[in-house]
Amino acid sequence: MENKKMIPAKLPPDIYRALEDVVGQEYISQDRAVLECYSKFSVDAGGTLKKHMKDPSNIPACIVYPESTEDVQAIMRICNRYKINVIPFTNGMITFSGPTTPDPTVCVHVSRMNKVLDVNEDTLTARVEAYVDYAQLQAEAMKKGLWNGGTPLATTICKISSQSAFAGVWQTDHKYGTLSRNIVSIKVVMPSGDVLVTGSDSVSGMETFWEYGPGPDLYSLIRGSGGTTGIVTEVVCKLHTWCGETELPEPPAGRPSIQTFTEAKYDTAPFPKRHTLLWAEFDDLEAEIAALRKIGQAGIGVGLNATGVYNAYYCSQTQDMTLDRVKNKFFPPYNLYVILQGIVSQGQLDYEESVVRDIIAEVNGRFLTEEYKGDVLYALAPWNLDCIRHVTGYRMNRHSYCGSNILGGPIDTVARKTREVWSKALNTFGETYVTDRGGMDDTPFLYSSNHGGRYWLTEADVYPDMNKPELLQRAQATVACGMVNTIADKYGPGANGLGVSIEPVTSFMPEVGPNAYLLFRKIRNVFDPKGICAAGRQVFTKAEYDAFPEQALAGFNKLRQMHGLQPIER
């Protein structure tokens, strides 16, 4: 195995030349050194395993860097004509595998499409290109007294186009909802090369201001499609009133270079103007859930969440501190934090804080203050800004994070269900790292995703050492086990609370829908009849379904049987 050569598939020279003619010599490469950079994602267990196995199928055949939607159209037309697989790429910060077939794949890196094209104060929208991240958008919008409503925990440099394809969970989902509720229009280049635009923007002569229609809503097919409907080249985001300054505050200690960024004082920025963050702790999960429910239903706040192991990552400047704090249970095991904004006035902020204080008192919770657990509150200071613009999420990747179970549902069940499902998975396969268990014996990460506190998301993660294939395999099995368990228990739509799923969970869990994969196979055929876009990723074609390796199916069937489901027979 060690001497095995990795020989990636190559493009036929005429196709390479055709692509070169689209973007120019400077913006295309099949240099092996360049290709390797795109051969796995940063938090990708599957891709890393392929590296260990010397499996070349993750190495794209070439990289192209289009500059415009027109470039992407030309690339798509060439690839579609010759049935060459295509995969879009932004900053590679997702947990799903890259090119998943051994056939030659063109990786379309949209890094040159990086402009905020417009911030419109009348329609409260911002039009951004595919490589624009949340930080860019936020900076531009705040200049006009607006913001987009939040940034992902996967950090503020996530690209909005990628998030539209996969995730988009923010700490401020309580008020603003997930990214799903914050897109007015998407422009996607389909495999045919045609451009599909959604919402009012799709109709010639209309302004871009309304997200639905015309008629049935095709946005619903692109959001969460994992790149299978085409390449997103523009997104129009909603903007909301921002009551803070035009720039975010800095820590009084300043921001030093990364080498000295190990001291807490560099993370202790004040809140933005008319913002407050309140932390409370509880004796047990019951009290925590009661408080979350009451605050969720009180009609206040922009963010309402509870943190498990994440505090130990985000708020610890070194990995040693993380481990020490996990081991010594430094952070409160049952807690919540509320993000308040005074958009109407300071009076709003005062009123909402009073309501939170009433509720915490009702459930016998305690606020963290300078006097009570002041050291803990000081350690939590990174959240002061990170609740609005998240950057410390990097610390999750410090050891290596590479997979999650994310459940959705009402607060009374989702927290407990996550603990049950994830604990079972960990107990079955064993932990890969000490923080895998975070949240299982105390609170899992809980995000309110609805202003009435009707539904919530939870998260549990694996952190295997990327250098150890057996741990990567264990991590994959743990995540898959959690998913199968969730579906077998009839709790949720499958892969995660956002509803997005990735093969083989899509096709080999017919209980979902039921038979949702058959409907989505038809939808894939509508967008991509040749199956070239993010091939095999979200829903298999019939041919891909039939070609799924017998050994892999046997493994999956073991998981099914473990959870009382019949094995799949093709």
Next chain:
Amino acid sequence: MAVDNSKLEKIVGKKNVLADEATLMQFSQDQSFVAPRRPDAVVYVETVEQVQQLVKLANETLTPIVPFSSGLTLRGAAIADQGGIILNMSRMKKIIEIDDENLFAMVEPGVTYKQLQDELTPKGLKVMIPFGAPADRSVLTSYLERDPVMAAPCFEDGNSLIMDTEIVLPNGDIFHTGNWASGGRPGAPSGPIRTNILRMWTGAQGTLGIMTKMVVQVSYMPAQRKIFFIPFKSLAEAVEPMKRIQRREIGSESFIINSFNLAALLTESWKVPSKFPVKAADAKEFEQIRKVLPAYTMAVVINGPKRRTEEKIAYEVTALKELCDSLNVQLLESLPNITGAENIIDAEILRPWGVLRKFNYKGSVHDLTFKAPITKIAELEKLMFDLALQAGYPAADIGMYLMPLERGRAIHCEFDLHCTAADEAERETVKTLWQKASAELINNGAYFDRPYGIWAPLMYSRAAVYSQMLQKLKAETDPNNILNPGKLCFA
């Protein structure tokens, strides 16, 4: 007809298949300008299994099947353009569950706004209802139609109110969205496989599937409510105040209504109709009220929840007063010259069907309902007035209702034209104006996101790729084209 009644009767029972002339005539039209078309049969269903069997039978026999709930969309949605079966779900009236801990309710297609609100009231809960929705309108259909509810100005509480759903697909298979997708408890809207997949079936007039159950959000009733009115002489004057109030996120419900519609709402001698069209009624009281009302009135509703009710109302009221002072606009707690109007409006916030009294003016109302950017509404209003003038239709008889959506990102606009249904000449005049106005409004940036009837070609002809993709989706999922054929951009 490709299917004989005995096969239908086998599925739903003989008494539930109606094909007599009177019934077919009744279901051949609504009060819209959509051309009447008699169905071949009206079939009442009571269970989802019956719906599935009928859809399968329709596929076998290539029979069009047109879903029908309350029949109150008034835009021809349930007219069988190509004949076939009217699938009448009005007897599927069960409120299956009200979860007052997690604040949602599961309803069947026949459940009406009034029915659901009556159930919720004793629990201190409310369902979000659109202004001017008939009391007997189907909650499920109304939400599928994306009718904006009264709290729609408020981003966080007035939109995206659908959670889990149950749908019969065009092949007769059952399908669940949201947390319900794996068969257990509902309770969250996302998935399966795509985050927002349920939105595919919205604004679709039943062409892509038949929804048989829906979980909708419900909310606590406020402990106290305070309503303010701001009078304006023109719509153009109202734009900046509306924008500023919304951007400050003051109030929950808010709308602008012109003197015609407000007078209709306040005319107590007019009954709220439940079937349309109606017989015109005496307009003396209406005219008296109309005369004394401002041309346009903006209503801003501030709700106080159970916790610290007064404090919540106080800070919003203070902000609203400051803002109105700075804009130099009058802020009123009651309407001048109309005693007790604020109480009537107050009641309307929860059960907002009083404005349907407008049907008493001439009997029949034809709306132009669209979305526009806030900067466009004055221009579109002027266009409407100019067209009315050209057509000899009195501008004062155009009813108007405008509501900011998501803090003013868009404005929901309704322009109403009135005519006497039985007066052919008048009806024809109004129809011509309505058609011309539809085209001209669209030419000038009015977005009909629910492009029904004649709006469909006007909108889809401007959205080539979008309509092609819809057509491909329809062909792939409903290859026999049995679900409500002829609607939207479908053959």
